[in-house]
Amino acid sequence: MANLIYEGPKKIKANQLFKCRLTIEIEEEIETGGVICVASRHVSDIGRAQCDNPEDDNYIEFSASRSEAALTFALLPGEHPWNGGFSLIVSNGALRKGDTVTIIMGGEKGFRAQSFSETNSGFRLGVKQNKDAPWIVSPKTEADLFEVTGADAVRIKAYVKDAGSARANKSVCVKTEDVYSNIGYTAEDIELGVYLDDVKYLGKIKVGKEGVSADNNFFVPPDDKWHTLTVVSNDGRFFSRTNQFGPPLLDGLNVYFGDIHSQSGLCDGTNSPGYLYNYAKTAAGLDFASVSSHDMELDDTAWEEIKRETKQANEPGGFVTFLGYEWSGGEAAGGDNNIYYKSDDGALVRNMVWRNAWCVPDMPDESNDLAETIAKIKQNTDGSDEFMVVPHCGGRQCNFDFYDPGVMSVFEIHSTHRNYEYVWRDVINRGLKLGLAGGSDDHRGMVGDCAAAARERFFSGRSRLICVYAEELTRGAIWDAIKKRHTYATNGSHIIISFAMGAYIMGDEAVLKTGSEMEFNFTALSHGFIDRLEIYKNNDIVGRYCGDNQVNQVTKYQGVYKETVQKGENLYYLKVIQTDGGTAWSSPIFVNGE
Numbered sequence: 001m002a003n004l005i006y007e008g009p010k011k012i013k014a015n016q017l018f019k020c021r022l023t024i025e026i027e028e029e030i031e032t033g034g035v036i037c038v039a040s041r042h043v044s045d046i047g048r049a050q051c052d053n054p055e056d057d058n059y060i061e062f063s064a065s066r067s068e069a070a071l072t073f074a075l076l077p078g079e080h081p082w083n084g085g086f087s088l089i090v091s092n093g094a095l096r097k098g099d100t101v102t103i104i105m106g107g108e109k110g111f112r113a114q115s116f117s118e119t120n121s122g123f124r125l126g127v128k129q130n131k132d133a134p135w136i137v138s139p140k141t142e143a144d145l146f147e148v149t150g151a152d153a154v155r156i157k158a159y160v161k162d163a164g165s166a167r168a169n170k171s172v173c174v175k176t177e178d179v180y181s182n183i184g185y186t187a188e189d190i191e192l193g194v195y196l197d198d199v200k201y202l203g204k205i206k207v208g209k210e211g212v213s214a215d216n217n218f219f220v221p222p223d224d225k226w227h228t229l230t231v232v233s234n235d236g237r238f239f240s241r242t243n244q245f246g247p248p249l250l251d252g253l254n255v256y257f258g259d260i261h262s263q264s265g266l267c268d269g270t271n272s273p274g275y276l277y278n279y280a281k282t283a284a285g286l287d288f289a290s291v292s293s294h295d296m297e298l299d300d301t302a303w304e305e306i307k308r309e310t311k312q313a314n315e316p317g318g319f320v321t322f323l324g325y326e327w328s329g330g331e332a333a334g335g336d337n338n339i340y341y342k343s344d345d346g347a348l349v350r351n352m353v354w355r356n357a358w359c360v361p362d363m364p365d366e367s368n369d370l371a372e373t374i375a376k377i378k379q380n381t382d383g384s385d386e387f388m389v390v391p392h393c394g395g396r397q398c399n400f401d402f403y404d405p406g407v408m409s410v411f412e413i414h415s416t417h418r419n420y421e422y423v424w425r426d427v428i429n430r431g432l433k434l435g436l437a438g439g440s441d442d443h444r445g446m447v448g449d450c451a452a453a454a455r456e457r458f459f460s461g462r463s464r465l466i467c468v469y470a471e472e473l474t475r476g477a478i479w480d481a482i483k484k485r486h487t488y489a490t491n492g493s494h495i496i497i498s499f500a501m502g503a504y505i506m507g508d509e510a511v512l513k514t515g516s517e518m519e520f521n522f523t524a525l526s527h528g529f530i531d532r533l534e535i536y537k538n539n540d541i542v543g544r545y546c547g548d549n550q551v552n553q554v555t556k557y558q559g560v561y562k563e564t565v566q567k568g569e570n571l572y573y574l575k576v577i578q579t580d581g582g583t584a585w586s587s588p589i590f591v592n593g594e
Contacts, residue, residue, distance in 0.1 A: 001027050001136050002036065003143040004125040006145040008105075013151045014117060014180050014452050017057065017110025022103040024125065028402030030095040038103065039077055039124045040084035040114075041268055043443040045440075045455040047112030048075065049086040059107025064089060065100045071095040078126045078135065081297065085123060085162040111209045113148055115454035116444040117182040118270050120144035126358070135281040136356040150211065153184025156192070156238045157449070159285025162473065164255025164496050169217045170245060173285040174231060176211040176238070181451035183211035183283060185390060190238060194218060195230040198241075205231065215280035220248065226525055226556060244525045244555065245496035250505055253469040253486070255496050256478065258288035260322055261338055261392065261412065261439030262447035266305065267297035270445035273306050275312035277321060277416060279449075284463075285494075286331035287479055288320035291325030291447070292338050294328050296354035303348045317476045327373055327389075327443075328396065329353050334370025335398040338390040338412070338439070339377070342479050346387060347380045349373045368373030380512075388483065391434075393420045394441050396398030403432055409483050410434055413585055414464045414491050415441040416450060425539050428571065435485030435507045435587030436573075438464030438492075463492040467584075469505065484508075485587045496525040499574040499589065506573070507587040512565045514593040520561040520572060523584075528578040530554040535561045536573050565593040 008020025040046050047058035051073045054061075064071055070092035077083040095101070097168075102166065105111045114121070122145030125138040153176035161171045174192065178184040190207045202220075208214040220227065226246035232239045248254055262276055263269025271279075273291040280289035291306060298306070314321040324340035329351035337555055339346075350366045351373070367373040370389075377387055384406040391398035392412040411434045413424050427434055440463040442450040450463045467488050469549060471483040481487065485507025488497055499506045501520045512518065524533055535543035543561045544555075561572075571588035 001138070002125060002127050003027060004123065004138065004142065009146060011112045011147050011149055013149055013185070014113060014178060014182050015115040015151065015215050016113050017106070018113055019106030019110050020243070021209065022058065022105065022123070024101040024103070026095045026099040026101070027097055028129065029097060030090050030127060032090055032092060032094060034090045034095070034133070035076065035087050035128040035368065036101060037076065037078045037087040037126040038085050039082035039126055041082045042081050043268060043270070044084055044114045044116040045453040046084070047050050052402035054107040055109065057105070057109050057112050059109070060086070060103055060105050061107070062101060062103045064095060066093065066095060069095050069099070069102070078124070078137070079358045082124050082126070082358045084243050098260070109347050115180045116148070116270065116446070117150050118148045118445060119272070120265065121146055121148045137357045147405060150182035150184045153186045154179050154213065156231065156240045158229065158240040158242045159416065159494065160229060160242045160245045161287055163243055164248055166222055166247055166334065168219055168222050170220050172218060172229060172231070172242065173203065173214045173282055174205055174207055174212070174215045174216070174240070175254070175283040175449070176207055176397065179526070180454055181446065181449070184539065185209070186211065190233055192231050195232070196220060197227050198230045202229070203440050208324070212263040212283045243527045244496060246525070249496070249498040249523055250469055250500065253471060256287035256468050256470055256473055257494055258286055258466050258468070258478070259284070259440050259442070259448035259463060260288070260290035260292065260324065260340065261326070261415065262289070262291050262442045263326070264291050264293045264306070266302040267293040269293060269443045273309035274313070276445065277309060279445065280447045281313070281319045284446070286448040287473055288322070289447055290322040290324045290340060292324040292326050292340070295325050295348060295350040296328060296359045298325065298348060299360050307344060314475060318473070320473055320475050320478050322475065326392070327351055327370065329370060331399050334373070334396045334402040335396045336392040337370055337398055339373070339387060340390070341387050342475070342571070343386065347377055370399070374404055374407060385483070390437060390439070392441070393417065393423055397423065400430060400432060405433060408434065409485050410437040410487055410587070411464070412437050412439045413489050414438045416464065417441060419491070428539050433509070433590060435487045436489040436585045437466035437487055438489035439466060440464045465490045465492060465494070477515065488584055488586040490584045491582060493527040493578060493584070495527050495576060495578070495582060495584040497574060497576055497584050497586055498523045499586040501589050504589050506589060509590040509592070511592045511594060514565050514567045517567045518563050518565055518591065520589070522561070522574050523558045524576040524584070526555050526576070526578050526582070528580045528582050530557055531577045531579045533557060533559065533576045536575060537563070538570055565591060567593045
């Protein structure tokens, strides 16, 4: 094997140019045709190495201590998820034990750092001793070489938590942001004034150099109106308007916002589970979250860390967490699915599709497909209510041939990969009873609030959310709401919507007499301005509504859609589109006409 020594800055600002020296100490012979790979993760947008022009960004030069060993540069990466970076191929001679390879990164200008924050960033070393040899890969912990921090703050974001409830004390979270949406750096504390509906002064918030200020409580007398808070600095440099908040739209049920799909640094994501939960709670202003890392990259120690941090972060009434992971099998074996547990404990049943030295090299053979995974989990739980499976489309598309109504209640219609309404149409055509959820599948340490990288290569960037109608902010209540499909999805906006037909709300099943009249009542409270609302019957739009000729000025819309019950099964749901592209989809109401 070999050992990597890093000499360079310990803290680097996002997208900054930096210079460093890498020394690779050879511990075992590398023959002609052998490879030394300096790998970065596939989600990183760190600069692409080049050795053609020292005056350009990302120039590297390299040499071996043994003069007869010739090295050739190649943009040859490792394997997923460390399939970025570059390699040096031993094109002639050999490297012996005790030799060194020196790599100078940066040339005259510097090497471009990735554009998102990471507490432990760096390069991972892989070696092939000859062209046909398998990879020998250094532990992931040895890739923790430096920290990438946010750049200078240019704006703020502010959120009101627990927005759709009758609680008078409203908790406000504020995050400073750099141009890449990281937590931004400020040279001194920022003092912000808080105003109700742009007019009434409520008090001050101070944001320190750490860039986040959470749990700022302001008393807003309860009424039947919906409000926003304006948060602005004295000099006007920083300004944000929060999401709307107000009384419950459905009797006895509050609206809570969450993101239950986020990768961590224990797999191909960024930062620790503890960091991510704190970010979701304080910077992203979420009510609940789950860190659901890829199964094939988690060893038993990593799974224990996720369980421990998930339990520790759970605060009933304040912030709720769920234990979970992403089962990332091949499409023929079930595709991507997220698995969650109701309690603080649960089995990690890994898929058998992924096998390479850059994942968990000694991963046990545990499951051939999703059906086998579900069966094994059932053997280790008290019943299907103790866990749930949420089909997801990402690196692999979920496969609804493995649909199991006992453990599947919602489908993730949107993630940072893209919009999956075309898959949703297939769900409808198959007659599957699923509600809707959004999930960011964030890989960059910004759960619930992620954005595209400066040099985006894999994701569309914007975060996605699952929103639930639940009686209270506890794990049990949120869990029950998801199981009942009392959910809606957004593509990141904190839009509040309701969709009901009499006593039936989104996600419910109704058995009605054929020929009777139905009246669907719907409301949208935007996080921006409303462009239009659409009512769908199965895969067809049967109602379209816009802002009463108030172009780009509508923040609230209430309407009614009426239809006669037809024989057989049909579903109805609401879609809301904002002028900035923010979108929300309600879970359907399923109607069976008899």
